[in-house]
Amino acid sequence: MVNHETPLLQVEKMTTVFQTRKGTVEAVNDISFSITKGETVAIVGESGSGKSVSALSILxxxxxxxxxxxxxVLFNNLNLAELKDEEIRKIxxxxxxxxxxxxxSCLDPVYTIGNQIIETIKIHEDLPTKEYVERAIELLRLVGLPDPENRIHxxxxxxxxxxxxxxxxxxxxxxxxxxxxxxxxxTALDVTVQAQIMELLKDLQSxxxxxxxxxxxxxxxxxxxxxxxxxxYAGQVVExxxxxxxxxxxxxxxxxxLMRSIPRIETDRDQRLQTIKGNVPSLDEIPSGCRFHPRCQFATDKCRIEEPxxxxxxxxxxxxxxxxDPDAEIEISSPGTIKEKTDEDVYDNLDERLGEKELLLDVEELKxxxxxxxxxxxRTVGHVRAVDGVSFHIHQGETLGLVGESGCGKSTVGRLITGLIDSTKGQVSFAGNDLINxxxxxxxxxxxxxxxxxxxxFSSxxxxxxxxxxxxxxxEVHGLAKGLDKQEKIGELLETVGLSKNDMQKFPHQFSGGQLQRIGIARALATEPDLLICDEAVSALDVSVQAQILNLLKDLQRKMGLSYLFISHDLNVVKYISDRIAVMYMGEIVEVTDSETLFKEPLHPYSKALISAVPVPDPTVDPDRIILKGEVPSPSNPPxxxxxxxxxxxxxxVCKQxxxxxxxxxxxxxxxxHLYGEG
Structure with a gap:
């Protein structure tokens, strides 16, 4: 049970500043919150809002x-902000x-994990050598690492x-x-591993x-x-x-x-996601009044002038x-309220779009x-079976989602299709043309x-x-445009993805993450393609920016008839954007069906486990999780x-044989x- 009496940590009006070439900027402004014993407090917000800086400031x-x-920063009534360096190190x-x-990036690659655990204990406790090792093994067993006696090395x-x-x-x-x-x-983990880590943290906390x-x-x-x-938001607590x-x-x-920006499993895929216009302001360009007012649909003149x-x-x-304010006349609508569909907001029905569409991509037994x-x-002593007999197809104007845990071969499939790497075996036909030969x-x-x-x-x-x-x-590579024609074409592409012609003389560092992804999409559209392979294209983005990119991809599909192979481990996103979904495990596809059916009636035990592991943005729901035991086997020695x-x-x-x-x-x-017969 959470003890709400005495705070363990009390942060009072904490302000964190950084010295830059432009002078002193505030990354965190007058933040206050508290945590009691046994309690979990979450700090949420978009990138650049001050979440991590607030956490790092405490220590x-x-x-x-x-x-x-x-x-x-009071910890057990001791002000951490006033401690000397050697004193804070003891805490x-x-x-x-x-x-x-x-x-x-935090674990030292030249030391065993046992040495790194023991090092932490040695800094704070003086124990016999044997007890250090025993404590390290006990800790690895506690966090559920299999075979801790050997894994310590x-x-x-x-x-x-x-x-x-x-x-x-x-x-x-x-x-x-x-x-x-x-x-x-x-954040960087698959949904199945994420579910395991969340369960672990909750168990350890209890x-x-x-x-x-x-x-x-x-x-x-x-x-x-x-x-x-x-x-x-923008360095301040807003709620x-x-x-x-x-x-x-x-x-x-x-x-x-923020809540409206999230694609949920129950979200109607024919409905546009609601987005937050603009971006989190730069630390040296903080707006006057309420810091959120430039992006707020309810903003008034008072919001622009006076800080609430x-x-x-x-x-x-x-x-x-x-x-x-009790005297305010405007109310914020409930996040459950969904705007009525309009002609501009509603996407075409799958059957209407694909009923008479031709087959664009056909993949058969790709390895x-x-x-x-x-x-x-x-000398060759074995093989890593990264892709081991994958078959699927995509029609014109269709989105096929490809999901599975990291290392299952999703990205390799995309590279094989485009010829970025050579296949070992199989057939890939694109618009009736044999790509392999x-x-x-x-x-x-x-x-x-x-x-x-x-x-x-940022890296692409x-x-x-x-x-x-x-x-x-x-x-230029494909000889499609040069000189003034090229500039005019680039200006049109930038406007197509929601940017300005004036942006073409800027460098990547002058844009936000969402804007950079739009530039990446504009580059991909430059050759007027029929198929876009989106490899985790929104997984590195905040939910607000992610919603903008997903809406953009759907708009482009509707206007240009694009087809997508959408590779991701975020099942909420895949469910929202995909017409059909293929589930991969260890280089093989184990289930394919339309997105609605997969989430309502998954058949394969792996699909069921993936879907059950998706975090549900509703605290009243107690998800019935299927926690997978063990780790994914090595693709060089598959079962x-x-x-x-x-x-x-x-x-x-029979499954083993x-x-x-x-x-x-x-x-x-x-x-x-095998649950459905011998096939």
Whole structure:
């Protein structure tokens, strides 16, 4: 039970500043919140809102240019902001521990995980050597890492992403801290691993009565994990509430807008997602008055001029908005209220769009086995079966979602289709043309009709090139436009994706993440393709920006008749944008059907586990999770029979011996599983 009497951590009017070339800027302004023993408090908001800076400020882990300039950070009534460096070091790791987003960048690659756990214990406790090892093994067992006696000797690169995150949690628990600060602990994980980590954190919290400060932008995780929520925007807290009240009746337009931006499993895919216009303001260009007013649909002249105070709405509920003033005449609508469909908002029905459409892409038994070499002579000693007999098709104007855990071969399939890597076996037909056996010239002509939109626009766009050169490059490579014609074409492409012609002389660093993704889409559209392969194209974006990009992709599909292969591990997004979905496991497709049917009546046990693991952005729902045991087997040594049988809760003896064949159980619903007969 949560103790609401005495705060364990009390942050009072904390302001954090950074020294920049333009002078001093405030990253966090007068933030206040508290955490009691055994409580989970979530800090949510878009990137750049000050979530992580607030968490790092508590432990004084800021860069050299940053510092807490005013306010108090009281931990058991001790002001952390006033402690000397050697004093705060005694608290870090012992009383307050931190779990970071990317364990691979936090774990030392040259030390075993056992040494790294022991190092943390040694800093704060003096124990006999044997007890250090025993404590490390106990911690690994506690966080659910299999075979901890042997795993203590392995290195970080020998573990999966979920296992590395468990090691990070073990290090955080090494000295039994009273408070754990978890900064996006599940963002980079698959839904199945994410579900395991969330269950682990909840179990550990109940065992040790540990408090958790959860920093995240995933409202589904917030709904399942948090007791209370602190919503931050542009460095300020704009709303505080219990998790249930926040989701039932948000009292700030920003909170309400964030919730409307989320694609949910129950969201009608024919309905546009509601978005938040604009972006989080730069720290050196903070608006006057209410900081959210340039993006707020309810903004008044008063909002533009005067900064609103915090209104206490009772039961520890606060909102920094003029609209909750008892004298205000405007009310914020409920997040459950969906705008009525209009001709502009509603997308065409799948049957209407695809009824007479031609087959665009046909993939048959596609395989890619990467050789494993050994010795000076690089002899082949085995193969990694990255893609092992994949078949599917896409019609003109259709979106096929491709889902599965990391490492299942989704991205490799996309690269095989476009010829970026050579296939081991199989057939790929695009618009009636054989891609596998095409010569270089034919492949170049076909490749311009298939384009990639990558996950991370920051790394996929050349930082030394202007937008003009970035988008213009494919036009020149394929001889489509030059000179003034090229500039005019680029201007049209920028306007098509919602940017301005004036942006073409800018460099990538001058844009936000969402704008960069729009530039990536404009570049992909430059060759007038028929098929876009979107490889985790929205997974790195905030929910508000993600909604903008998803709406854009649907608009472009409706206007230009584009087809999409949409690769992602975010099932909410895939459900919303896809006509049909193919589920992959260890290089094979195990189920294919339309998106509505898959989420209502999944047939394969793996599909059921994936869907059950999706975080539900509703604190009143207690999801019935299917937690998969064990890790994904190595693709270089896959299990016999059905590859999923080692983790399947419904595995039978035949599953271990015989590989199931694909069979169509109903119109368009194909599955590979022994539960439905021999096939």
């Amino acid at each position: 004084r882990l800021l860069e050299n240019t940053g510092k807490v300039s005013s306010g108090k 870090r790791g012992k009383d307050i521990a931190m779990v970071f987003q990317d364990p691979m 392995v290195y970080p690169h020998q573990l999966s992403g979920g296992q590395r995150q468990r090691v990070m949690i073990a290090i955080a628990l090494a000295c039994r801290p009273a408070l754990i600060i978890a900064d996006e602990p599940t 065992k040790f009565d540990t408090s958790i400060l959860l920093v995240t932008h995933d409202l589904g995780v917030v709904a399942e994990m948090a007791d209370r929520v602190v919503v931050v 505080q509430s219990s998790v249930r009240e926040l989701f039932e009746n948000p009292q700030h337009p920003y909170t309400e807008a 105070p915090f209104y206490n709405l009772g039961d520890n509920r606060l909102s920094k908005c003029w609209l909750v 890619k086995h990467f050789p494993i070499t050994k010795g000076i002579l690089s 095409s010569n270089r010239k034919s492949m170049k002509n076909l490749r311009k009709r298939m384009q990639f939109v990558f996950q991370d626009p 766009l050349n930082p030394r090139m202007t937008v003009l050169d970035i988008i213009g490059e494919p036009l 016999s029979g059905c590859k999923f049988h080692t983790r399947c809760p419904m595995a039978m003896e 015989k590989k199931p064949l694909m069979q169509e159980l109903s119109s368009g619903h194909i599955v590979s599983c």
